[in-house]
Each structure stands twice: as structure tokens, then as C-alpha cells.
Amino acid sequence: MARRTKEEAQATREALLDAAERVFQQRGVSRTALSDIAQAAGVTRGALYWHFKDKAAVFNAMMDRVALPLGAELEGLLATGGDPLARLCEHLRRALRQIVHDAQTRRVLRVAMQKVEHTDELGPVIDRHIQMHRLNTERERQVFERATALRGRPLPAPADQLAHGFYAMVHGLIYSWLLDESFDLEATAAVSVRAFLRGVGLEPDPAATASP
Secondary structure, three states: OHHHHHHHHHHHHHHHHHHHHHHHHHHOOOOOOHHHHHHHHOOOHHHHHHHOOOHHHHHHHHHHHOOOOOOHHHHHOOOOOOOHHHHHHHHHHHHHHHHHHOHHHHHHHHHHHHOOOOOHHHHHHHHHHHHHHHHHHHHHHHHHHHHHHHHOOOOOOOHHHHHHHHHHHHHHHHHHHHHOOOOOHHHHHHHHHHHHHHHOOOOOOHHHHOOO
């Protein structure tokens, strides 16, 4: 019986997160009440509060449930020797492929990138965005520094500035595509990444930046 109860609790939690994805996308995060999520999931508010203390906790659990492609794998880019630039390009290729072909990833990204308003209530959500931005740009800075050291020539600008520019380019392409899927995200990103890296003197491996 205890096993069944645990499985039922997990099923309720998943139903709440499924509902949160839908309602956040429809209404925006700040305009969604916890009662809206509970109603959409077909459970009581008490059941929701048993799993989540507030809306920010629901949002962060929704984000954690999906293996978002632009963050987790960046941590391992510098874990082994050699040139990490090819690994960065391959990571981006897989990430963009996931965004294009996985409906849940697109849904969660649309909520995160288009439906989060900067209100006091959502302070923990905004803090999460800032933390992930800083972590990812720092990892990309380290990639650029190692790549240029291996090539024996200096970068044309500080690595941290290039990392912020690179991150903004990729982030902006994804944001634009989520608004209007009228262009080929994977092919456009491959061309843009190659052009950026060549422009800063980091010639990438063509196979690593090619479209799938």
C-alpha cells in the first residue's frame, strides 16, 4: 500500500507540472494562481501545497523536470583535455536539435523565455535565470580561453566579452525562432556559430558545426 501511495503522489506531482506548463503558457506566470494550476490538474489546492510551497517552486520544478539543452552539458566541456571548442559546437548542435524536435522542451522554453514577468513574487525565478546565465557564460569564457591558448594566438577581445556576445547570439536565435518558426533554426545557428568563431580567430571543426 505504501508503494502505491508513493506512486500516486508522484503521479499527482507530474499532473501538476503538466498543468503548470499549459497554464503558464496560456496566461503568463505572474497571472497564474496556484488554484488555476490545481484546477487544471484536477486536484485540490491542498494537494498542490503538499508538493509545492509557492508558485516559484512550481516553476523551478517544471524547469528541472525537462533536461534543458543549453545548460547541463556545458559543465563537462572542460572536464577532459584537448580542444573544448568542438565539444561546445557539438553540444549546441544537440541542444538545437532537441529544441526543434521535442515539444515539451519548446513548451518549457516558451514559458521561461516569453512568459516570465519581473515581479517580486517571481524573484526566485528571476534569480534562477541570472544564475544560469552567469554559469553558462563563465563556462564559455573558459572554453574560449583554452581554445585560443591551444592555437597560440590571442583573442581580439577579452574572453568574457566574447562569451557574453556568443551566448546572446545563440539565445537570441532561439528566442526569435520560438516567436516565429519561419526559418531553419539548426541551419541558421550553424552558419552563425561558424561566422562568430572565425571572426574571433577560432576556426571550428566543420563537422562539429554542421547541421544534422
